[in-house]
Amino acid sequence: MRIFALLFTLLLSLGASSPSFDYTYKFELKKDQKASVQIKELGFEEEVQNFDFYWTLFDNTNIIVHSKYRKFPRQFVLSLRRNLDWATQSLIPDYKNPPLDRARLILEFYDYKKGIATFNVYVEDKDSRLLVEFLDPNTTPLKNPPQHNKIVPMIDLNQPQVRPLTRENKE
Secondary structure (H helix, E strand, O other): HHHHHHHHHHHHHHHOOOOOOOOOEEEEOOOOOOOOEEEOOOOOOEEEEEEEEEEEEOOOOOEEEEHHHOOOOEEEEEEEOOOOOOEEEEOOOOOOOOOOOOOOEEEEEEEOOOOOOEEEEEEEEOOOOEEEEEEEEOOOOOOOOOOOOOOOOOOOOOOOOOOOOOHHOOO
16 A cells, blocks of 8 residues: 555656746736747758747736747737746747657746736757757847848828828829
8 A cells, every 4th residue: 555655656747847948038018019039940050930929918917928939929828827927939849759758938927017027938859959058138239120020010090091182193
């Protein structure tokens, strides 16, 4: 009976261990302030991909986060409530043994105080296939967004969108 209890305790301790992440970083962002995670796949270092994100709206518990990775925009509604505070993004495909060889990014909404939202970013890369760099706008200002993640220009609705048709414009 003692062996069974010892084995059961050992299995529980192995299963309850916290996951280990290869890269972690804490971002503190104001509204519409963009942060980025630069990702390079080993063997393809010339192809740099960026996971860009920013937040736009916060109520008492929920926050709206916009992200873009590999030209695909996404929108998340994260919350301070339990288990609604994180979103995941696959970074590169699982080749040999999914999900054991996965490479993913986890964006966690941690806290909100005085107009500043705190996000924790975790990158899991069990096969060490990635080079990751965190581009924090508070430590080093971000340059213009990378060329492959172009931003769509905003439409200024206070300005006329078309020119009025006059005799000079008809020609």
